[in-house]
Amino acid sequence: MSFNRPFILALFILLVVAVATSSPAEKAPAPQNDAASQFRLRCSSCHGQNGDGNTSLGRTLHAADLRSAEVQKQSDEQLAQVIADGRKSMPSFSNSLTQGQVRALVGYIRTRATKRQE
């Protein structure tokens, strides 16, 4: 039975290595978090971090409540177009955001609606 000890030790080392190498991937920011930080950086001054548009700038410019049914009933394409091209006081972001980032922000706006229903 003396050969069992190195075998168990090897298994243990394998386990430690597996855990150690898997944790950096878990710590990498998820796309969701990335969109949330983009939203905080570029959108929350007008729309508020929760999307309700209830900021002093948002109230002045009549920023849409992104959680509302009027916004949420629109297609991803429609929302992406407003973000990319802008509309009235809503600035255009086609020069500062990639299409992928715009898509991710549409996804973030969808999560705001879900939060409201909770």
Ligand code: HEC
């Ligand atoms: C300078 C203030 C400002 C900033 C910054 C801003 N918005 Fe807006 N946004 C507005 C205003 C004002 C409207 C309403 C436009 C209108 O009346 O047609 C709007 C409308 C929208 C709409 C359309 C809502 C609807 O009713 O169809 C979306 C989607 C949107 N914004 C998303 C974003 C996202 C995402 C960002 C960040 C990348 C952002 N906005 C940044 C002011 C802003």
